[in-house]
Amino acid sequence: MPSNAQVRIARVPDGPLTVEHFELVEVPLPVPADGEALCRTLALTIGAGQRAGLQGSASYAGAPRAGIVMGGTGVAVVEVSKSAELAPGDLVVGPTGWQTHSVHAAAALRKVPTGADPAMHLGVLGTNGLTAYFGLFDLGRPRSGDTVVVSAAAGSVGHLVGQMAKRAGCRVVGVAGSASKCALLVDELGFDAAVNYKDPDFRGAFKAATPDRIDVYFDNTGGDILGAALFRMNTHGRIVCCGAVSQYDTTSPSGSPRGIPGLLVNNRIRMEGFLVFDYADRYDAARAEITGWIERGELVPRVSEYQGLASAPRAFVELLHGDTIGTTIVRT
Numbered sequence: 001m002p003s004n005a006q007v008r009i010a011r012v013p014d015g016p017l018t019v020e021h022f023e024l025v026e027v028p029l030p031v032p033a034d035g036e037a038l039c040r041t042l043a044l045t046i047g048a049g050q051r052a053g054l055q056g057s058a059s060y061a062g063a064p065r066a067g068i069v070m071g072g073t074g075v076a077v078v079e080v081s082k083s084a085e086l087a088p089g090d091l092v093v094g095p096t097g098w099q100t101h102s103v104h105a106a107a108a109l110r111k112v113p114t115g116a117d118p119a120m121h122l123g124v125l126g127t128n129g130l131t132a133y134f135g136l137f138d139l140g141r142p143r144s145g146d147t148v149v150v151s152a153a154a155g156s157v158g159h160l161v162g163q164m165a166k167r168a169g170c171r172v173v174g175v176a177g178s179a180s181k182c183a184l185l186v187d188e189l190g191f192d193a194a195v196n197y198k199d200p201d202f203r204g205a206f207k208a209a210t211p212d213r214i215d216v217y218f219d220n221t222g223g224d225i226l227g228a229a230l231f232r233m234n235t236h237g238r239i240v241c242c243g244a245v246s247q248y249d250t251t252s253p254s255g256s257p258r259g260i261p262g263l264l265v266n267n268r269i270r271m272e273g274f275l276v277f278d279y280a281d282r283y284d285a286a287r288a289e290i291t292g293w294i295e296r297g298e299l300v301p302r303v304s305e306y307q308g309l310a311s312a313p314r315a316f317v318e319l320l321h322g323d324t325i326g327t328t329i330v331r332t
Contacts, residue, residue: 002029003027003029005024005099005310006024006026006027007069007309007310007312007313008022008066008068009021009054009067009069010066012054012064013055016320017317018317019314019317029101030101032081033103035105036082036103036105037078037080037083037086037090037104037106037109038079038081039076039077039078039079039092039096039104039109040076040101041074041076041096041100041101041332042075042076042332043075043118043331044072044074044096044097044098044330045073045074045126045156045330046072046316046328047128047327047328048220048245049243050071050316051320052243055248069099071095072095072096072097073093073095073096073122073126073127074094074095074118074122074332075091075116075122076093077091077092078090078091079101083105083106085106086106086111089114090114091113091114092109092110092112093109093121093122095108098309118329119305123156123303123326124290124299124301128156128157129160129286129287129301130279130286130287131157131242131276132157132164133164133286133289133290134279135161135240135276136148136161136216137164138274140216140238140240142168142170142215142216143168145169145170145171146168146171146215147173147210147213147214147216148161148165148171148172148173148214148215149172149173149210149216149218149232150162150165150174150175150217150218150220151175151217151219151221151225151226151229152245153174153175153176153185153191153194154176154181154184154325154326156328158174158218158220159189160299160301161218162191163300164293164299166190166191167293167298170215171192171212172193173195174191174195175194175195176194176195177197178322179196181325197224202228203228206232207232213232214229215237215238216238216239217233217238217239217240219244220243220244221243221244221245222244223247223254223257224257226244226257230260230263230269231259233263233267235267235268235269236268237270238271238272240272241271241272241273242273245320301326302326304319304325304328305329305331308330308332309332315330
């Protein structure tokens with residue numbers, strides 16, 4: 001009899017995440033009720049924000065607990081439908097979690113074109129691309145000639161933010177965790193400069209890379225990199241607070257960087273956080289614009305792929321270690 005493979009949270013981490021925090025189990029296939037569909041997962045995406053959920057610092061994710069399927073978004077194919085809105089063979093995006101099969105009401109799913117590459121709808125046309133788009137343009141409000149700095153710039157959101165800012169006529173500086181990532185940002189993705197935060201002279205290199213200081217800082221990391229950016233902001237600069245990956249994989253996150261609120265007040269800096277879910281009524285328009293950029297070669301999405309559901313815990317750990325580039329995808 002067919003079964004459902006699931007990756008469950010074996011125990012909530014009390015320190016850095018390891019693969020031992022998860023377990024792979026086999027359970028019977030779920031059965032759809034009226035108005036629901038049984039979906040088979042083709043691919044799922046893993047993001048750093050999921051570590052915040054396990055830490056309990058992401059209020060929208062609920063309290064972390066052991067013994068449940070690890071949450072997440074996936075692209076799936078409908079196998080059995082008891083909904084008039086879905087048919088077997090439909091390709092959908094939804095909250096599949098880390099499992100091979102799941103049941104959903106039609107309202108929880110978004111149809112995508114049959115034959116579409118799941119990586120596109122989990123990355124650049126999914127939460128990552130939308131986060132980059134709305135965070136940069138609605139909060140960052142870049143103007144041609146601005147200096148835009150992006151942290152975790154080779155990550156799922158950051159590598160898209162930088163390319164979008166270049167389209168807007170900005171000078172773009174990326175901050176990443178290795179020389180190879182910095183080279184990729186400049187040589188392949190069109191960033192004007194990139195700085196390795198592990199460089200012993202990071203602050204000197206960061207200052208040299210931002211001679212006109214910073215107009216927009218898109219923060220994916222928090223911590224010391226945010227602190228360095230605060231001291232380089234121009235008057236009336238904008239800081240977009242998207243994430244704080246440097247503080248997720250620990251039980252003792254550090255406090256706010258030095259200079260808050262003093263630097264914000266003195267330089268009239270606007271520092272604002274956001275959740276992409278607030279822009280749901282504009283998703284379709286954003287996806288249409290992003291699709292046009294991709295088709296014209298103006299935006300190049302990058303993906304790190306893993307094969308098999310059992311590889312999901314390793315993919316998560318390696319993402320947090322900084323070993324991946326772009327959107328992290330697990331094809332099941």
